[in-house]
Every structure is written in structure tokens, then in C-alpha cells.
Amino acid sequence: MNKYAFYDFELGILKIGINDKTVIEISTEKQIDADNEPSSLSDYVFEQVSEYLKGQRKFFDFPYEYCGTEFQKKVWDALCEIPYGETRTYKQIATQIGNPKASRAVGMANNRNPIAIVVPCHRVIGSNGSLVGYASGLDVKEFLLNLELDNR
Secondary structure (H helix, E strand, C coil): CEEEEEEEECCEEEEEEEECCEEEEEEEECCCCCCECCCHHHHHHHHHHHHHHCCCCCCCCCCECCCCCHHHHHHHHHHCCCCCCCCEEHHHHHHHCCCCCCHHHHHHHHHCCCECCCCCHHHEECCCCCCCCCCCCHHHHHHHHHHHHHCC
């Protein structure tokens, strides 16, 4: 059974979804949309995300899993290979997963990323270097990229 915990943080409300002992969702929300059931794991995740936002953490070490199509999982795995403080284009990710013409599909997979911040879809930019397409808003994407650049 999925449980959700909500925490106030710098970017609004952080929603953390847990299934048994694994994180299945991390997202930013404008309002609480489920029962708030924090746990020791959700507290641990929140602590790590908070450290990340303070520039004190570059890696996360809690268990998580994502559900999606095989294509989405390939994209999300590729996102996890982008080093902290670096970016890749949608085309580069498409090429990396063996489907160089799938830039738009990569964008759609990013939009459906269930583990925001930890699976760093914010590190993917347009071919011309522009910030495009982020589910939490381009202002949040810019904030996260600048945070990483400032703390490399």
C-alpha cells in the first residue's frame, strides 16, 4: 500500500511516496493531495533532499524504484548518469539510449519522472542551451541547475 508524506520546503511542498520500504515518488506540489503519513524513511529522504538544497549533498542513498514503460526507464536510468553540475540535451539522452530521433519522447519521459530531483531530469536542456520543459516549472529547473553550478 502506498503512503505519502508532505513536507514544507524551499520549493513549495515536497511529496514523498513510499511503497513498503522503497520510495516510489518525489514531487513538488502546491497543496497536500493525500493523507499525510510520514515515516522514518520519508523523514530520511526529506533530510537528504534538504541537504541537497543547501549544497551539502550531491548523491542520494535511499532505496527508490520507478514504474514506467521500458523506454521511460531507459531515459530515467540515463538521467542518473548525468554528473552533478552538468547538463545534457534531450538529443544526447536519446542518442545515449540508442534512439537518436526520440528527443521529444525523451522530453515526455522526463515529464513523467516520478522521482524528481533524485532522478535529475532538471539536468536536461534544449539543444540550443535553453531551459525547456520541467514539470515543476522553469524557475525551479533554473534554481536547481544554479544550485549545482554553485556547489560543484
